[in-house]
Amino acid sequence: MTRTLIKGNEVITEAALAAGCRFYAGYPITPQNEITGSMARRMPEAGGVFIQAESEIAAINLCFGASVAGARAMTSTSSPGFSLMQEAVSYLAACEISCVLVNVMRGGPGLGNIQPSQSDYFQAVKGGGHGDYHCLVLAPATVEEAYAFTLLAFDLADKYRNPVLLLADGLLGQLMEPVDLAPPKPLSLPARDWKLDGAKGRKPRLIRSLLMEEGVLEKHNYKLAKKYQSMAGEARWESDPQEGSELLVVGYGIAARAAKAAVREAREKGMKVEWFRPQTLWPFPSEALREAAQRAEKVLVVEMNLGQMVEDVRLAVEGSVPVEFFGRPGGAVLPPREILEAMQRAVGKRIKVYADSHIPKTDMEIGTIPASFKKDVSKGRPTCADSHIPKTDKEIGTIPASFKKDVSKGRPA
């Protein structure tokens, strides 16, 4: 099989077309523009519909219509655009409409920047839109996996009649890697017996989420809840079990690749480390993670944000193992070396809470290589109590009083 050197964003287009996606609508936003651009070229070749929509709101609603009419439909965007789509995501889930959504995350909040980030984890897995609902969330870490997970996303969307979110980031979107663009294996999926294509020889169909009659909406929510429960088996992860680890390092997407490099180096230095990567963020592979955590003395969660998935990791391990966090927000990429430092801090140090996560003390540190990089890492960083919590309000504006407490006494109420 020939392998093609291709960009993460472009491989998503190729996978969508291979999966039979014949409708795409999108709005320009960096760093996902290569998806829209390649769709504009490739979709007409496949005989499908490409629309450059006037907004992300229009894009996802055009997909809503296309999917209602029976087509496999996809839209793609980046963080601020995905915020705009949340209304329709809620409707898609409520109306049980299959649709594939792609968020190539960038730094936030607000307009943020166009650097890669993982700061939309909460939005992706905890809702984002209104009401009780869930999207299936797939988090590829390589360009090859972006291809495989895009194929999978279309099948899961049809299997469950639910929106499926491919959660990538700007780095993966721009990265070029060799991929085997193998066609998908045909699956037997439920017929789209809910699509609206004219009531020829059948009763008219209705797609709606407005359920005003007493108790009907509650029932509908329980029906959806059962469906979400049935998705538990879709949890996917990658791990390399090691008995008696000092540390379990957990990360997803591109951060997990940096973590993997750090783990490799740590092992060379003699540390006993295990590694775990959730490939689905919803459903979250909680049980597999709990098992892995039982083998380790501590867990370190690594993310390109201020600590979001770490909450699900803590829920998964249920306090059985100390869970620490290391991450950088605002579009900062995590160099393996910095992760290695965090791993060294984690091992042999007392439990740290969220407020201890690395907050640079000076502006100089942000956006440049922290001075600590130049130090001999074997000495480790100063303890968090000395270094990570700004000592005066002036340092970073106003710090809540609770942050100034001695963190060794535990988390503030």
Place this chain on the structure above:
Amino acid sequence: MKLANLKPESLTETPTGYCSGCGHGVAHRLVAEVIDEMGMRENTVGVAPVGCAVFAYDYWNFDVTEAPHGRTPCVAAGIKRVLPDRVVFSYQGDGDLASIGMGEIIHTANRGDNITVVFINNANYGMTGGQMAPTTPLGMKTSTTPLGRTAEAGHPIRVPELLNALEAPVYLDRQSLHDPAHVRKAKNALKKAFRLQVEGKGFSLVELLSTCPSNWGMTPQDAVKWVGVEMVKTFPLGVIRDKS
């Protein structure tokens, strides 16, 4: 002797839940009659708005989907692009189309998507209790303009005239439902708009001036009179564009 005015097949038996004197029932029926007359009932997909007419799907006897508020033309355009040989229309109120969905209607019209838009203008937000709509005439009292709409709350928006600035729309018309003669004209306008879609001509929109006696604080009789005498001053009736 022949029975006239039988229930169109495109309407269900469900009695409408609209207020006395509301125009939606008439408009729903006109749409149903036109679809029946074209023989397209089994070939039609409707898109209902958010607002009073969200319940249209209980009354129409063909495939209908709801859409998020104002995104109605996007959903309709998405369906039509996938199923170009079906009759696809959006049915929208003035808040749905001319306020929260203004961007969507302009760009759908500008792309010339081959759908029909039935636009019901009753000068207020009926579903939520009679707030000012983008089409509320100046001076009209609503629950959010208790002293009457002033210019600083915005002037009433004439949608077909606005869309007439675009190249793509094929047919833009404004009719009224305030008396039988105008109802017949409204039906002819709808008929033409749907026919143009079947012929593949492109985007068409028919605005229908309608009544909302409950929120206007009028009797149904006074409400139709007000449309015929007052509302038409702000929204003059007639074809705004016909490129067919």
